[in-house]
Amino acid sequence: MNRPDTEVLASWGPSNTWTIGWHLADRAAHLPDRPFLAIGTDPADTFRQAHEHATRLASRLAGTGIRPGDFVLVMAPTTKATVYGWFALSLLGAVDVPLNPAYRGQTLVHGVNLPAARVLLADSAALHRLYEVAARLHTLQTVVLIDDSPAPAPPPEARFQVVRLADLPEHPYSPATPRHSDLSTVLYTSGTTGPAKGVMMTHAQTHTIARECIEGLRITGEDVFYCFHPLFHMAGRFGAVYSALVAGCPVVLDPVFDPATWIDRIRACNATVSIAHGPMIEMIHRQPRRPDDADNPLRALLAAPLPAAIGADFERRFAVRALETWGMTEVTACCWRPYDSELRPGSAGRPRDDLVEIAIVDPETDEVLPPGQVGEITVRPRHPWIIMQGYFGMPEQTVRAWRNLRFHSGDAGYLDADGHLYFVDRLGDRIRRKAENISSYDIEYAAATYPGVLECAAVGVPASHSEDEVKLYLRCSDNSAVDLRDLFTHLVANLPHSMVPRYIELVDELPRTPTDKIRKQALRERGVTATTWDYKAAGLSIRQISQQLESASPREGTA
Structure with a gap:
């Protein structure tokens, strides 16, 4: 059962601790030698090493003029440098804006120009895509390369400079102390009927996602979190990395997803918790069965969603508790199957009533519908700052999503008489x-x-x-x-x-x-x-x- 509203946030500690920078310093001080971050099969860095890398990067980036509240783009694959670049921006009080490294053309132009950022952290491979649209990037001034791979020569129309992070001198700086209500991240959601929307996320919201995953999966410092979601995605960024940082446990990130080797990677990492989306679960399930599928350390898997047709068999086959959730970048992972409950095929669990109010409304009238009737899933926060503050630079989209003081998800679903949420489809689908x-x-x-x-x-x-x-x-x-x-x-x-x-x-x-x-x-x-x-x-x-x-x-x- 969810705790009373007044207790849940108090258990998370003072709101001035709800930041990447605070947790990074705290883990380095109290768990300095515990393994924290591994990429693929490379050795893990400890919390102390992670703190040292992030602070060193922050001191170099400070020389580019980044100040608290500045928007800074990040366009790079899953590497330690990408993670520490994100942490460094948090230490500087900047608002990080992750871009999919596969962006190109108008999609890339939109992603770069919307926040009017001056600085972009990237790997050398991203330069090819940036140079293709260089003449259309109006505010970008500096691209900081976080790797040492060869970089292509700039075209004449490129108005931004390219510098190596390793070549930047270190500058003294004071770690930022942002408020929980300050913006932490602008995360793009994929646009299906228009340009991608930039979700404005506060420190309170990103911290809430981490806490929801810790509590939903019952993560402790003894766990190992395995994740293959990219760092421009809510799941990999806040569901895995931030959760592991807050819980004080190791996290292993794989840059790519391979369903054929999934169970082998679980064993190799000694992973106890993980995360996967529905299509990925289906791909894993379609792999040839092995007699030792159930012989693995995994105890809990966040499933978003857990495909109803295979959910029970997936749990039996891999001897794992698959905890279905419902959520969105805009509103966090605010609905969970309770950890000790029986599987209800098709159910995304129960809303986190201590954090949000979920109501099913008529898509035409916004009137609340009774249990069992399909309508649009809407969300209203019970605490300030814990869900999105709007779509950056898109006031009309924000007003449309927030009409009648509820966030309209665009998802169709229903609540049963016991309060369990069932996702049916996207309204547009x-x-x-x-x-x-x-x-x-x-x-x-x-x-x-x-x-x-x-x-x-x-x-x-x-x-x-x-x-x-x-x-x-x-x-x-x-x-x-x-x-x-x-x-x-x-x-x-x-x-x-x-x-x-x-x-x-x-x-x-x-x-x-x-x-x-x-x-x-x-x-x-x-x-x-x-x-x-x-x-x-x-x-x-x-x-x-x-x-x-x-x-x-x-x-x-x-x-």
């Missing part, structure tokens, strides 16, 4: 067919079980003002070998009739956001094309196929 709202997830899960399917996306294409037809996009290992009639029969066998797609289209690739999410809006807008397969035009009948499947299936009492 919701498909209305035969007077029912159906989830794209169920369709995609069925399609993904067909041999040769690499990835898929289901969307609704308009059939009338209030009804959709389902269209399924598929990328397969060999598109030319796919028998669409056989695939359609597979879908009829695995889905309710209302969910069976009318249209199927094979594609070589699916459009994606910079954070690798499928851009379903673009797929909806594509609609029905000349290359779209239509089961009705092919002369097929769902009812007839279903009857044939039923007649071919063994019945009770028959041989």
Whole structure:
């Protein structure tokens, strides 16, 4: 049961301790020789070494003129230098703005220009992408390279200087003492219908995410946190690294995710807690079973979400407690499956009522809906400063998200009579067919079980003002070998009739956001094309196929 509102924040200590800098200094003082940060298979740095690296970097960066409250961009892969660069900016009181290293073109221009930052920390590989758009970067003055790899020569249109961090002299500075209400980070969320939005996060909010993970996973100094999420993502940045810093335990970061070696890495790291998103869990689950899958040190996995169709088997197979959560960069990881509770397939657990109020509202009227009725998930904080302060430079988006004094998540879901939250779909991904709202997830899960399917996306294409037809996009290992009639029969066998797609289209690739999410809006807008397969035009009948499947299936009492 959640603690009373007045107790939860008090247990976290005074609000002036809710910063990276405070915890880094405290761990260096009290746990100096305990291992803290490892990247891949490299040896871990201790808390004392981490503090020394971060303070040294801060003294060098101070010479670039960074002051408390300045926005500073970070565009680099998962390395120790990237982590310590982030810590150094916190020590200087700057607001760090992480960029996906894969950004390029207009996406990169938007990410750099929106906060009007003067300084960007990067690795040498990022320079190629920056130089491609150099003429369109209006406020950037200095790129600080945090690695020693060879760097390309700048084009004539580049108006920013490039310097090596190692070449900057050290400057005396006093560690910043920001308030918990000051901005800590601007974290970009992937835009599916427009440019990425910069979520303004306070020190209180980032600290809240770390505390939620510590309490939800019951992390102590004896644990080892394994994570493969990137550092421009909420999960890797605050869910793993910051949580480990606050808990005083080691964290191991892998720069890439490989489902085939996941369980081997868990054992090699002696990891006791980890984190994974739904598609990653599915990829791990699809790996060939081994007789020793359950022989591993992992006790708890933060799952966001835990796919309902495989959740129970995943827990049994790997002998792990998979704790499903719901949350967003904007509102933290504010809903958890209680640690000792039984698995409820499809449930994201119970809201952290001591931190937030979650209500399901009618998307059209914002009126609160009764238990069991699907609507939009909205969040209201019970304490100041613990969820986002708005979208940077996007007042209209902020007002739209915060209408009627609730943050509107854009997620569809419901609360059951016991107060458990069930995520249904993104509102924009919701498909209305035969007077029912159906989830794209169920369709995609069925399609993904067909041999040769690499990835898929289901969307609704308009059939009338209030009804959709389902269209399924598929990328397969060999598109030319796919028998669409056989695939359609597979879908009829695995889905309710209302969910069976009318249209199927094979594609070589699916459009994606910079954070690798499928851009379903673009797929909806594509609609029905000349290359779209239509089961009705092919002369097929769902009812007839279903009857044939039923007649071919063994019945009770028959041989």
